Amino acid sequence: MATDEAAEDIPAGVHHFDTADDVPFEISKYWHQRKSIFSRYDDGIWMTDDLWFGVTPEPVAKKIALDIASAPASKRILIDAFAGAGGNTIQFALSGRWNQIFAVEKDATVLACAKHNAEIYGVAKKIVWIHGDVFDVLAKKLKFQLKNAVIFGSPPWGGPTYADYEVFDLDVMEPYSLTALHQAFSKGASHVVLYLPRTSALEQLAQIAQDGEKMRVIHYCMSGSSKALCVYVGGFAIE
Numbered sequence: 066m067a068t069d070e071a072a073e074d075i076p077a078g079v080h081h082f083d084t085a086d087d088v089p090f091e092i093s094k095y096w097h098q099r100k101s102i103f104s105r106y107d108d109g110i111w112m113t114d115d116l117w118f119g120v121t122p123e124p125v126a127k128k129i130a131l132d133i134a135s136a137p138a139s140k141r142i143l144i145d146a147f148a149g150a151g152g153n154t155i156q157f158a159l160s161g162r163w164n165q166i167f168a169v170e171k172d173a174t175v176l177a178c179a180k181h182n183a184e185i186y187g188v189a190k191k192i193v194w195i196h197g198d199v200f201d202v203l204a205k206k207l208k209f210q211l212k213n214a215v216i217f218g219s220p221p222w223g224g225p226t227y228a229d230y231e232v233f234d235l236d237v238m239e240p241y242s243l244t245a246l247h248q249a250f251s252k253g254a255s256h257v258v259l260y261l262p263r264t265s266a267l268e269q270l271a272q273i274a275q276d277g278e279k280m281r282v283i284h285y286c287m288s289g290s291s292k293a294l295c296v297y298v299g300g301f302a303i304e
C-alpha cells in the first residue's frame with residue numbers, strides 16, 4: 066500500500082510509494098532509481114507523478130550547489146526559480162553558503178512537496194518558500210534582492226520528449242524559451258545559472274553571452290552519462 070493511502074494529511078495528488086506494486090507504469094523506471102534521486106526517499110519523500118520527470122538527482126544537485134557556491138562573496142542570496150520537489154533547493158540549503166534562500170514554485174501542491182522534503186533533510190526553516198509565478202515574483206517581491214542574488218533555474222523542458230532530439234532547440238523549449246528565461250532573469254541579476262537538457266544547442270547558449278564573456282557550460286554526469294548541463298552566466302570561480 067502506498068503511504069499516502071494511510072496518511073491523512075498528505076495532499077491530493079501527492080504520493081510516497083513504499084513498494085513497486087503501487088507505482089504507476091510511467092514512473093516505475095524513476096522509482097527504481099529513487100535512492101539516487103533522494104537518498105532519504107524512504108524517510109517519506111513526497112512527489113507528484115509529474116515531478117519524477119524533472120527532479121534533479123541528489124548527487125547532481127549536490128555538485129551544482131558546490132559549483133554555484135563559487136559565485137562572488139558579495140552574492141549572499143540564492144533564488145531557486147523553479148523549486149519543484151526541492152531537489153536543488155535542499156542542497157543549496159545544506160551547503161550553508163547562503164544568507165537567504167528563496168524557493169519559488171507556482172504549483173501549491175508541488176510547493177507542499179518541496180517543503181515537506183526539505184523538512185526530511187532538516188532544512189525547511191532555512192528556506193523562504195514563495196508560492197507564485199517566478200516572473201512576477203522577481204519583478205515585484207524580490208526586486209530589491211536581485212543585485213545580491215544568484216538565480217538558479219531548472220525550468221520545465223516540455224516533458225520527457227526532449228530526449229528524442231539529438232540537438233535540443235532551446236528556442237522552442239516549452240513553456241519558456243532560453244531567450245525568455247535569460248531576459249527575465251538577467252534583468253536585475255548579474256549571476257544566473259540554468260539547468261538544461263544535456264543535448265542543448267551550444268550555439269544558442271553562446272548567443273546569451275556578452276561580447277568577450279567566457280561562459281561555462283558544465284555537464285553533470287551519473288553512471289557514465291550526462292544527466293543535464295548547467296550554463297553559468299556571470300563570473301563563477303568553479304574549480
Ligand SMILES: C[S@@+](CC[C@H](N)C(=O)[O-])C[C@H]1O[C@@H](n2cnc3c(N)ncnc32)[C@H](O)[C@@H]1O
Nearest residue numbers: 119120121147149150151152153171198199219
Ligand atoms: C523541472 S521542475 C524543477 C525541479 C527541481 N529543480 C527539483 O529538483 O525538484 C520545474 C518546476 O517549475 C515549476 N514552474 C513552472 N513554471 C513556473 C513559474 N512561472 N513560476 C514558478 N514555478 C514554475 C513547475 O511547477 C515545476 O515544479
